[in-house]
Amino acid sequence: MAITQQSTIVGIFQDRAMAEQAVTALKQAGFGDEQIEFAGQGTATGGLLGSLKSLFTGQDAGNEHVYDDLVGIGMPAEDARYYQGEYEAGRGIVAVTGDGSDLQKASSILTQYGGYDASRRTAQTSGSATAGRGVTSEKAANTEGEQRFQLREERLRVYKRPVQVGEVGVRKEVVAQQQTLNVPVTHEEVYIERRPVDQPFPSDTPMGDRDQVIRVPVSEERVNANKRTVVREEVELGKRVVQDTQQVRDNVRREEAHIEREGDVPIHGTKTDPFHPSQADPEDLLKDS
Numbered sequence: 001m002a003i004t005q006q007s008t009i010v011g012i013f014q015d016r017a018m019a020e021q022a023v024t025a026l027k028q029a030g031f032g033d034e035q036i037e038f039a040g041q042g043t044a045t046g047g048l049l050g051s052l053k054s055l056f057t058g059q060d061a062g063n064e065h066v067y068d069d070l071v072g073i074g075m076p077a078e079d080a081r082y083y084q085g086e087y088e089a090g091r092g093i094v095a096v097t098g099d100g101s102d103l104q105k106a107s108s109i110l111t112q113y114g115g116y117d118a119s120r121r122t123a124q125t126s127g128s129a130t131a132g133r134g135v136t137s138e139k140a141a142n143t144e145g146e147q148r149f150q151l152r153e154e155r156l157r158v159y160k161r162p163v164q165v166g167e168v169g170v171r172k173e174v175v176a177q178q179q180t181l182n183v184p185v186t187h188e189e190v191y192i193e194r195r196p197v198d199q200p201f202p203s204d205t206p207m208g209d210r211d212q213v214i215r216v217p218v219s220e221e222r223v224n225a226n227k228r229t230v231v232r233e234e235v236e237l238g239k240r241v242v243q244d245t246q247q248v249r250d251n252v253r254r255e256e257a258h259i260e261r262e263g264d265v266p267i268h269g270t271k272t273d274p275f276h277p278s279q280a281d282p283e284d285l286l287k288d289s
Helices: 016-028 052-057 063-072 077-088 100-110 120-126 137-142
Strands: 010-014 035-040 091-096
Touching: 010 016, 010 077, 010 100, 016 035, 016 091, 016 100, 016 137, 077 091
Parallel strands: none
Antiparallel strands: 010 091, 035 091
């Protein structure tokens, strides 16, 4: 795109509709009406649709003076002559004013919608590649009336955020239960055994002289129980991160291009080489590779 000494960038468009789309895109990018001017055959003088003469000089004059006015604001003579010729040929011309960063952004937008500048003049003459964003001279010279539109599609985007789904607490309480233990114990028992005896007893010992008592102490084991507190186990509460996979599904849309043909019109196209068009089915050229 051409930048004048007054920080103005100029773009030429083969098709007025593309020029108007470029103006809309410039506004969406933040450029004001006072920064954008559009001139073309059939446009009214003044405002956004001012003539090329009014665009650069603010005066209303015939096309024969456009060349002098462009040279007068510092544009090279050959460039001014080229813009004069493009204007007379019915091309749309868009000019944007601003500082360096704004003009770089404006240049990208103008090129995106098919805009070109005076550098294309040299490419058309020499047959070499133009300096304007990789548009070749042969393609530029042979694609008059070219129009383009963009195909868009929706893409699914996902993001993650932590949310609390619950809480876990552990507490302890005292529970009473009855416990029974079987403890073996011993005890003593007294037994009496009588056996017949046949033996002599001294005669000088009187019977019943005194009472005789035999005593045998008897004992037994008895169980006493007491309680003591011991630690039987330990409970630990914590958390850890566990990775899982969830599926996210949604409907996304995309734009596709289809060819509508009226009459016997030959169609050739290529995705990469403008000099050697592909002879494949044109519908195949519009499909995603």
